[in-house]
Amino acid sequence: MHLSVGTGLSAVVGTVGRTAEADLHAGDGGCAACYTYSSSKGAFVGCSLEGTVIMTLSQENCKFYGKSSINGSDILLGSLPRPPAAAILHLALSNLFNKLDRYKFQL
Template sequence: MLKPKGYIRLLAGMLTMLGLLWSGSAPAAEQETTVHQAVAVLDKIMEIPESAIPPSLLANAYGIAIIPGVVKGAFIIGGRYGEGVLLVRTPGGGWSNPTFLSIGGGSFGWQIGGQSTDVILVFKSQRSIEDIKRGKFTLGADAAVAAGPVGRRVEGATDVMLKAEILSYSRSRGFFAGVSLEGSVLNILWQDNAAYYGRQNVTVEDIFSGRVRGPASATTLRRTVDTYAP
């Protein structure tokens, strides 16, 4: 049987090992998978111009969130849950590294049903980007959200679409369209950010400003977004 000092040494050793694992430079596999899925989702949605997000909207976007595989969660009564990434426009016109975020609750429209659905949010204002940095953001309350138009042009967009600060889209079973996400809540996933960037106390501002370097997958994601939203 270990003496008290022995337990202390054992506990100290375990905590040290956990700290090393937490602060490792290699991104966690789960976050890497999310980033790769985000690239695939954006490529798939944009491959057919007639049913894609209008290029003019993306060209003027301040931010874009890509959330692959939103599913109906048993622990969220009447709602959905998914995890994805958010990138913002940099002062130089490019795109930042991604911060991880979740979406939950709210109504996702009839076309989602009970199956897995990919969600994209296009942020049209800098104000909504600044608000989301606080960590929690409610669509429809903190900023107006509307189902976005699809196609090569935005002539068919309604006044509601044009006035909304955030436009939302979904893709399910190959069908892509604008979808209302009123009442859904976005939360920054601080632990996912820490795991991906290898820094326990990394902030959203650190990520968006480029103060931390991202893994190779972050570069791939940035370049993909820049292809469709130069």
């Protein structure tokens, strides 16, 4: 599971503007803080509060792949066969990469 919480504040008037943001990311691997500061031009005032939660839905993965036991690393490392439901996606990606390869040779 991964949790991300952040906040930001921006103000720009004319040629002087500043933006400051702070985020905290926490997950199985630990915590990390991220700070951002920038300057800009124009006219803008804004404030934001953001949050994200990312987690593995093991039951849904088991249903999709048709297996009784599965973990996220099996999927990400490609140690499982492609599920039939993803055949259309894999075909579309294969066609796209073939077109890109042909385009590279034309340059």
